Amino acid sequence: MNFRPSAVTLVFFKTFANSLLNAWPLLLAIAAAAAAASLLLLALNANPIQAFSSMLQGAFGTTNATAETLVKAIPVLFVAIGICVAFRGGVVNIGGEGQMIAGAVAGVTAALTLGPIITFGPLLIALCLVCGFLAGALYGGLAGFLKAYFNVNEILSTIMLNQVAVQMMNFLLNGPLLDPAELGTNHIPKTARIVQWAELPRLSLSLGDNFELFTRTRLHFGLVLGIILAIVIYVLLWRTTIGYRIRAVGQNERASRYAGINVRRQIVLAMFLAGGIAGLAGVVQVLGLQYRLQTDGSPTGFTGNAGFNGIVAALFGGLNPLGAIPASVVFGGLLVGAQKMQRDLGVSAALITAINGLIVVFVVSSQYYIRQRARRRLAAPTSPAAAAAERPAAAAALEQQA
Amino acid sequence: MIDQILTASVLASAIRLATPYIFAGLGETFGQRSGVLNLGVDGIMLMGAFAAFYTVFTTQSLLLGVLAALLVGLLLGLATAFVSVTLKAEQGISGIGFYLFGLGMSELLYQKLIGTPKSVTGFPPLAIPGLSDIEFLGIGQIFFRHNLLVYLAFALVPISAFILNRTTFGLKIRAVGQNPEAADAMGVNVARVRYMTVMLGGLMAGLAGASLSIALLNVFQQNLTSGLGFIAVALVYFGRWRPVGVLLGALLFSFVNALQLQASVIAPNIPSEFAVMAPYAITIIALVFASKQTEKPTALTKPFERGE
Numbered sequence: 102m103n104f105r106p107s108a109v110t111l112v113f114f115k116t117f118a119n120s121l122l123n124a125w126p127l128l129l130a131i132a133a134a135a136a137a138a139s140l141l142l143l144a145l146n147a148n149p150i151q152a153f154s155s156m157l158q159g160a161f162g163t164t165n166a167t168a169e170t171l172v173k174a175i176p177v178l179f180v181a182i183g184i185c186v187a188f189r190g191g192v193v194n195i196g197g198e199g200q201m202i203a204g205a206v207a208g209v210t211a212a213l214t215l216g217p218i219i220t221f222g223p224l225l226i227a228l229c230l231v232c233g234f235l236a237g238a239l240y241g242g243l244a245g246f247l248k249a250y251f252n253v254n255e256i257l258s259t260i261m262l263n264q265v266a267v268q269m270m271n272f273l274l275n276g277p278l279l280d281p282a283e284l285g286t287n288h289i290p291k292t293a294r295i296v297q298w299a300e301l302p303r304l305s306l307s308l309g310d311n312f313e314l315f316t317r318t319r320l321h322f323g324l325v326l327g328i329i330l331a332i333v334i335y336v337l338l339w340r341t342t343i344g345y346r347i348r349a350v351g352q353n354e355r356a357s358r359y360a361g362i363n364v365r366r367q368i369v370l371a372m373f374l375a376g377g378i379a380g381l382a383g384v385v386q387v388l389g390l391q392y393r394l395q396t397d398g399s400p401t402g403f404t405g406n407a408g409f410n411g412i413v414a415a416l417f418g419g420l421n422p423l424g425a426i427p428a429s430v431v432f433g434g435l436l437v438g439a440q441k442m443q444r445d446l447g448v449s450a451a452l453i454t455a456i457n458g459l460i461v462v463f464v465v466s467s468q469y470y471i472r473q474r475a476r477r478r479l480a481a482p483t484s485p486a487a488a489a490a491e492r493p494a495a496a497a498a499l500e501q502q503a
Numbered sequence: 504m505i506d507q508i509l510t511a512s513v514l515a516s517a518i519r520l521a522t523p524y525i526f527a528g529l530g531e532t533f534g535q536r537s538g539v540l541n542l543g544v545d546g547i548m549l550m551g552a553f554a555a556f557y558t559v560f561t562t563q564s565l566l567l568g569v570l571a572a573l574l575v576g577l578l579l580g581l582a583t584a585f586v587s588v589t590l591k592a593e594q595g596i597s598g599i600g601f602y603l604f605g606l607g608m609s610e611l612l613y614q615k616l617i618g619t620p621k622s623v624t625g626f627p628p629l630a631i632p633g634l635s636d637i638e639f640l641g642i643g644q645i646f647f648r649h650n651l652l653v654y655l656a657f658a659l660v661p662i663s664a665f666i667l668n669r670t671t672f673g674l675k676i677r678a679v680g681q682n683p684e685a686a687d688a689m690g691v692n693v694a695r696v697r698y699m700t701v702m703l704g705g706l707m708a709g710l711a712g713a714s715l716s717i718a719l720l721n722v723f724q725q726n727l728t729s730g731l732g733f734i735a736v737a738l739v740y741f742g743r744w745r746p747v748g749v750l751l752g753a754l755l756f757s758f759v760n761a762l763q764l765q766a767s768v769i770a771p772n773i774p775s776e777f778a779v780m781a782p783y784a785i786t787i788i789a790l791v792f793a794s795k796q797t798e799k800p801t802a803l804t805k806p807f808e809r810g811e
Contacts, residue, residue, distance in 0.1 A: 145615055193595040253790045256542060256595050257737045264730055264783040272776035400729070409603060416596070449614040451725075454607025458546070461600030466590040469806075 130463035159441025160434035168318030174433030176382040178327040180411025181425035183378030190371030191351035196259030197408030199266035200237040204380020207236030209394040216296035233384030234377040241376015249365035291395030301389035321389035331422040511641030517761040523711040524753035525656040527735035530707025537700040538680040538802035542598025545732025546605020551712030553609040556723040572713035580705015584698045591806035610725045625721040626650035652714045663746040680800035683807040741793045
């Protein structure tokens with residue numbers, strides 16, 4: 102039987118080849134980051150190949166390692182989805198950390214106060230998620246509002262709001278929200294445990310005695326929520342007028358204004374959504390993993406830096422919520438793998454923060470060349486008719502007279 | 504209560520704590536006036552702080568420490584300029600990349616090279632003869648018993664203002680930031696001017712870091728700056744892109760910081776978290792009031808491309 106490519110396969114192949122061609126700057130950025138990491142490791146007297154294989158082992162070597170990788174990926178994924186909305190809307194939201202905290206505080210408060218009243222688990226969980234979303238959305242929306250109506254640089258305002266949120270959380274966890282069992286001088290800053298029916302279920306699969314997947318791991322239902330949310334936000338951004346408006350403002354603010362779009366409203370909306378989704382990251386972390394809100398007092402004590410890692414993952418995923426799914430898993434793997442690398446080779450896991458920074462720089466730098474390529478393609482006349490259309494009308498008129 | 508707030512020791516520490524804000528803010532002013540927003544200041548400060556600390560820790564030479572911080576700052580400034588001027592990357596996001604790099608890298612090096620909390624002997628206070636003995640209103644104690652870097656920071660304010668407003672180089676910087684096309688047509692090399700301002704900004708950010716690690720605190724730890732560099736960037740907006748404005752903003756913040764250190768004495772009923780929060784919250788409010796931005800450089804964050 103000989104193989105004949107149908108029209109459909111041809112189109113598919115062409116799109117695939119095209120996307121590969123478009124992805125090369127991203128691939129180059131990854132290669133550059135890997136090269137930089139290798140150089141750093143060499144400078145630190147560590148064998149890069151050993152380090153990378155140790156990381157890979159630590160991230161995906163066992164079922165439990167893979168589960169931990171996915172557990173770490175969940176908050177990163179949520180934040181990254183939110184970042185996609187904000188960045189597509191032209192708003193540089195650095196406030197993932199603060200919005201996540203706002204969501205977690207609201208979510209855990211809802212779980213603690215409503216838990217004894219509402220005994221139907223799914224309803225309670227839904228209410229906690231809604232509260233967390235709203236809190237994060239308002240916190241993010243505040244930065245959007247300040248940008249839209251007071252011309253306040255959103256990068257600076259969100260960074261400041263992060264610090265305010267951390268201190269607010271520390272205050273609440275050491276006072277009003279402190280676990281009553283911890284009252285005393287040397288308490289750990291944490292809330293009481295939430296009721297059992299507010300917990301997100303664990304995610305595991307067991308088919309008889311022979312096949313078990315992720316049993317006895319910490320992997321929870323938040324992963325499913327994150328993937329569903331990624332699809333929903335993808336549809337929202339590319340298949341609805343709401344998303345169209347947000348992206349239009351991000352692409353060209355002035356043109357959007359001439360087209361009659363209320364630019365200010367889109368900016369606030371983009372930050373509202375981005376903040377809300379980051380807020381969900383906080384609630385899911387509480388309901389799915391920790392079952393309480395706790396911190397070690399440091400700025401990233403609760404979030405584990407997910408607010409920043411989400412930015413990196415979003416950029417890595419091409420600012421597309423669906424692309425953010427594999428990107429977040431890669432980042433979860435980096436975070437978990439780095440801990441094994443630290444144990445095996447004695448290289449501090451802070452290496453990952455440095456590499457994350459380099460990835461951001463490389464990805465953003467490569468974007469200019471993607472834009473240039475697109476511009477060149479637009480500028481090149483595709484057919485004689487198109488070339489003629491671009492000729493000044495006066496020249497065409499002269500030709501006709503002759 | 505007012506006499507507790509305005510004591511000579513609080514005011515003196517406000518003057519001292521203004522140092523890193525002034526260095527970083529002045530450097531950032533040059534970059535922004537030429538049209539480049541460098542958001543990686545905090546990362547450069549951390550790297551500079553570590554370089555200075557490590558050098559002093561190993562060599563005991565303060566001069567070498569300052570030089571190390573300047574060199575690291577200059578190199579990171581060069582990298583920032585390459586990314587935002589030559590590669591024309593989105594400045595807001597690439598700056599966050601540099602911040603994360605500096606945050607991770609300084610911690611990595613600290614873990615590798617030092618490991619346990621150590622301290623160094625930093626710049627000693629340098630009393631200015633005669634002036635430091637003025638008892639009237641505590642002026643001597645407030646202004647004239649500081650370390651060398653404090654005096655340097657304050658001296659750089661008028662010097663920066665002079666360079667920006669009264670020299671050809673300053674004119675070029677302003678032209679490039681206001682209207683790069685016109686500057687280019689007049690024969691100014693836009694890219695070169697921006698490289699120079701961003702590298703100068705890096706240099707100053709490195710110095711700001713050194714002022715923390717070998718003059719004010721004399722220690723190094725993970726995330727030593729805790730966002731101070733970002734406040735410095737905000738100060739440039741707040742100070743309307745003028746060195747004197749940056750100085751006033753820096754003094755406001757260092758005063759709040761100095762009060763925060765005394766908060767448990769002045770107002771023991773206020774939870775310490777609110778005292779720590781205050782500078783950040785005030786920054787947001789300050790940005791709202793500074794939002795008219797009529798003096799904002801027109802080409803800020805916009806890469807320059809020559810029209811064909």
